[in-house]
Amino acid sequence: MKTRAAITAIIAVLIFAAGYAALFIAPDEATMHEIQRVFYFHIALWTGMYTAIGLAFVGNVAWLITRQARWDWLGVSSVEVAVMCCTGGLITGVLWGKPAWGIWWTWDARLTTCFILWMLYISYLVLRGLIDEPQRRATLSAIFGIFAFLDAPLVYAANRLWRTQHPAPVLFGGPDSGLAPMILWVMLFCMAAIVCATLLVLTDRYRLERMRHELEELRFAVDLRAHQPANFATKESQ
């Protein structure tokens, strides 16, 4: 428990340091100036989201193969955290879009992919809420999660074929792309901080799910015990 508190404190410090670095240490960007600073968190949130989505996929597949409840816990925790990161990413993106592009939103490949993923993973959470039986809930939501994961590259490809307005990747993009070293370092630091925070929230959510599961089992056991004496009594009286 103490180590956990220490890790939480360290990550909190990291997040504040990332905020400070993004706002004050990173140099002014040549064309976009101050508004570009939202990128440090915007891109970091997407990194967090894709990490969580990857973990959700692992959880979904592993549940179907192994049937160990912990993979289902991983699945649901990851999806919830992914939805959270995605919401943050969409909001920071919209805030940046208005001053930079002059529009809040456009149906570009990356934006659309994230938006559709956001809707699909919200549907995943809705679906879970509507199935009562734990085993069945885990299996059916895992199947839906796998379908949603497969859909992501297709949404991206469809919009890539259709039209695109989002800035081309600047990291590892092409010969003309690249960043000033200081911007790159701050960016990587922010990414690391957000991914750590994502994983922290994810493990907390995972523990919550495990406790819920244990509670459900305890309730079931109590119910069973409460009903048993009655059954014996009727048998004896016969």
Place this chain on the structure above:
Amino acid sequence: MTAARATATILGKELRLEFRARELLTITVVFALVIVVLFSFAFDPTAGESRRYGPGLLWIAFLFAGSLMLNPSFAREQSNQTLDALRMAPISPFAILAGKMLANLIFLAIAEIILVPVFAVLYNISLAGVVGRLALVLLLGTVGLVVTGTVFSAVASHARMRELLLPLLLLPLLAPLLTAAVEATAALFAEQPALDRAWLAFLAGFDIVFLTAAWLLSDYLLEE
């Protein structure tokens, strides 16, 4: 029983059930027709505009109608408690799924065969010369819709509020299919009709990806 025989048996059962009652097809066709008609009230399109928006409208009508009509596919088994009987049969779960997919494909294809000419008349779009190519686009798009829709019908059948849940699960997933199908149809409705091979390949890819996923996951989907 071979997988093909089993699939054919399930298909036969679904078709017999539907052609005795004829509930599903009537509702699907009328519902899609209502969408098409309401759209013309909402936008009052000119000939040029219908050429532009028509394909989108047509596919929206198919998607909405499909997300309604695919629901009973498994919900009916669930409420009659016949799914257990199906599962007990010595056939592979994918045969059950494939039989239902084929049946739904036939129902939706019939609905489309009725709807497309009505749509062409109402929106002044000439289909002469593109019927064969349009049929190919419709087929590829409908296969994608039916494959994902039938799987999600099975997923939703175990949930509360399943009638509302199916469109919620299905429609966002079909976003790329909608883009591809609409673009491919628009290329056929243009002044110089052309078959857009890139979008056709995309539709075929969509179908293959999700058909493979359905095949791989069918054991889990239909387990007790």
